[in-house]
Structure formats: C-alpha cells, structure tokens
Amino acid sequence: MDGEKDTIVCRCSDVTLARVRELIDEGYESFEEIKRLSRVGMGPCQGKTCQQLVLRELSLRTGKPVRELAGQTSRPPVSGVTLAAVAREAKRHEE
DSSP, rough: OHHHOOOOOEEETTTHHHHHHHHHHOOOOOOHHHHHOOOOOTTTTTTTTHHHHHHHHHHHHOOGGGGGGGOOOOOOSOOOOOHHHHHHHHHHHOO
C-alpha cells in the first residue's frame, strides 16, 4: 500500500490524501476550492468526517492555522432524503 494513494480522506466520494495534496500543490488553498474540484464534503455526510482532515492538510501545507481557514457552508439537507419521501411530498402537492 502506498500511504498517500491509499489513504481515503473522504469516504463518501473516495477522495484520497494524494488527491488533496495534489490540489493544494496546484495552488488551491481553500476548502471550497478543493470541494469543487474533488467532491470532498459533498457526499451523504456533508463533510462531517472529511472537513477537518482537509483543513488540517491545508494548514500543514500552507502554514496557515486551521482556525484561519474557512470550512464549508452546510446546506440542507444535511441528512439523506429517500426518493420515496420526495415522491410522497410531490404527490401531496398534486392533490
């Protein structure tokens, strides 16, 4: 196993530590930039497990303290919504 290539930072989107480091080395220095390019933080957990890992890596690579780095903006729904629930709600509004 190759540490960086095999270490998953975002389980929802299968983003590796190597990918995060690659993006930082390319000049992307915010969570939002890395999110848009890699989908980190966009899965079902909405960044609950990966945001701190990415912010820590940004801090280590850029020298900026974590407290100075902005995390992502959480947008509803922060938990999964089943397709059945969406269909029920749509049907309710048709009546």
